[in-house]
Amino acid sequence: MASLTMRDVRKSFGRVDIIKGVDMDIADGEFVVFVGPSGCGKSTLLRMVAGLEEITSGEILIDDVVCNDIAPKDRGIAMVFQSYALYPHKSVYANMAFALEIAGFSKAEIAEKVAKAAKILHIEHLLDRKPGQLSGGQRQRVAIGRAIVREPKIFLFDEPLSNLDAALRVSTRAEIAKLHEDLGSTMIYVTHDQVEAMTLADKIVVLEAGNVRQVGAPLELYHRPQNLFVAGFIGSPKMNFLKVKASAVDAEGITVTGDGVPTLKVAVNSTGAVVGEELTLGIRPEHIKLGTDGGLPVTVTFVERLGHQTIVQAHRGDDETPLLAVLDGDVPVKAGEQRQFLFSGDDCHLFNTDGNAYARGFVPE
Ligand SMILES: Nc1ncnc2c1ncn2[C@@H]1O[C@H](COP(=O)(O)OP(=O)(O)O)[C@@H](O)[C@H]1O
């Protein structure tokens, strides 16, 4: 069990700055997910925690001890990779036992630890097999088992589910959540998939190009994104953005109007806002309904029927950026129709020209 702290952690490869000053506190037993697009520096940050990558500047502390110069094997950390990284010629048992042998545990202790991990992961019947005789999901379990036997203070996962098919990703995701519940260990999990982040995390750290854009609980990021990047990244399908102008500002919020956008009042902390200011209005697809009056006029361009819901893509005039609405499965709508998107100011988000959000008022917990 352990806490982790990062203080102004930076990493450059040659002259290129990859991690640009990350501060963070992870409490003992927390499940933290680093999420961000491919190339934003998630693996680099995780590898620095593991000690596999040197830190250019800053400090990483485990249980309040600076570990910049502590060797990876002495940090009490175990890492699970996307590629599994199993020894192909060793049996499952030997793969799981290997680190324990190196650490000098007795044969009996090793047998006990491997048996215990195998039971947790339901792979007792696979211990004699070689990795080549396993499915992808089973291999990933062995890789996780290899981490469990070491009883690390912190588990690190680097996109562990990315090589699995969709159904297996969902079931293995649930198993990792269960594992966290059972072990109570601190876990840091890296993924580019915001659904994985939302479902697994106590706390999500959203990264963009080596910077932390927001840290918060999953629903906090969904209801109160602090900037355009987080607003667009968290939520699927992604939030719609519309250019608007502030037509009135008072203590209860900002009233906006825009090209075709009906006048709406958005309940936000309006400190700093001025009438005439250009803003970006954000509205999530699931908060839009179809109507014929009083909404935003659009032309429906594409209708995707998923059974339980229908995703409608539409365009305003000749604006190339599509707008999306998620509607009921049986909603009557066809491509080519002129419709209106209806939405309430209560569901909207507002961002200034720097992309920073005006803090929203009441949001459901
Ligand atoms: N050893 C390295 N040398 C040079 N550049 C690297 C090295 N490792 C990673 N990078 C670069 O750092 C950036 C972040 O990489 P990475 O941490 O792997 O991103 P992510 O895991 O978020 O996809 C990328 O632009 C990548 O090309």
Ligand SMILES: [Mg+2]
């Ligand atoms: Mg990566």
